[in-house]
Amino acid sequence: MELQKIKPKHLSQQIKYIYILRSHATEIIPKPHMLIPDGTFELILNFGDAVYHTDQQQEAIQRPTALLAGGFRKQFSLHYAGHIHMIGVVFNPVYQNMILNDRMDIYSASLIKAEQVLGNTLNTMIDPLPDLSNTEHLREHIENYFMKFFTDQHQGVHTENLQTAIEMIQRSKGNIDLSKLSSRVCMSTRNFRRVFTETIGISPKEYIRIIRSKNILHLTRKGKSIEAMAFELGYYDPSHLIRDFKEISGTTPRGYVDQLNTIDESFMRVSQYARL
Template sequence: MSEVRYFVHQPSSALRRHVREILWVHSQRSRVQVLLPETTLTLVLRQSGSASMRNEALPNAIISGLQQRTRFVEHEANSALLIVRFTEVGAPAILHDRVDLLYNRTAPLDSVLPWRDIDHLQNVLTDARDLQQHFMAVERFLIRRIRTQHGTILQGISPQIEAAAQMIRRSQGRSSIAAIARHAAMSQSALERHFRVAVGVTPKKLSRLARLQHVCRLWNTGKSLTAISFEAGYCDQSHMVRDFRLFTGTSPEEFFRDTRANNLPIFSN
């Protein structure tokens, strides 16, 4: 099995509404990475090695929107990455654009952010001596993106949309859209319209993504499919399997059997 090391960095208070975590991942050998659809956008900065997806080389700096299907990424040996996982509502303040435009897309980072800023950050990371300096450099880069011209933090996150996204995350996708709208003190139509722009998908689709993540966590506990479907809030096992097939193209048993048989590490997008 490929030797993979990773370190999770929790962002400072200035970033916590925008960034869930920053990861450093290093693999000494070549590997295939399984990317399950996640509930947030992801920014990736490659420090060494190269990677490809569907036989196409990936840029060293990319932004990945919310995805509809599981993907497979091939990393060459001695590959090191810094991965920024945003909160559900955090990406617009850094990207300064509608995140629904990135739905089902993986794009070069310089297609949405200035190339000079990205190049400067990559140079700083090259000169950094340890992981802490890497994380601090990424934090400074992100904080500059959410500061106004007067130097104050841009508070562009809608409290109502943030409350709705947090409810979906806490309930692991089991809350009804009507209940989410009531919690956010919005009509369902207004919630869906503003939610898509700020989060990247509708509340219903984010709920389905959150449930997929929960199903995978429950599978790792060794529970049966019947128990997993009940605990994840599905009306029956067949409904859960249909949802899982929609995102992965296969059943839960086949998906986890194949990934384990081929020693494929699973990461969220």
């Protein structure tokens, strides 16, 4: 399994990273790819065999070959039917609503056919990608396509405030109060909650829980005890931490880490859980 991360050059504020995921010719991935939400939306292009999305209700849906997905609140899994070849563009949560020019909470936890929101011009970006073996050319091609979505005139009035709030949540590892966030960006709690949800696609409380959960995974992999994690991340007690993590993942932190497959391991290294 090969996972390659490509850093944006011109749209580094708007795009977190571009990735290429490929399986080797004889490689078989028997176990599902388990994911927990990360608070972002991404464009996912599938050039390999079919991929099936399964939520916590165990309903399996075949993913479109080009989809926009994100805003998930609970764990889901991917099942690969054969050869894997995907290219993904992961957006900065603060800027992702500029892609759709709409409220992101409308599209949360959905598998959206990308052509429905980006139009037929998307094919002009997709078609050359399989032949672009040079990652620099691939990055440039993708960034050129998205440049039109992130012009200055489309800059949101709350962009800087939301970026500040996101960074505060990440630096605190999710151990932060909603009133402190809204006060820091000079907004009422009610207005901050509304603006955040419409722009990011999930509520501030849900985003805080996601960041906490990612740090729980990071600390679990480092061998930290539940008691030490609870103290570091601001939980009342270890049982509260486990309940909170189960709510989003369906299992305990150790149980989740123990069931990871090779794709999960690769994505964990790319994503850098502690700083997402």
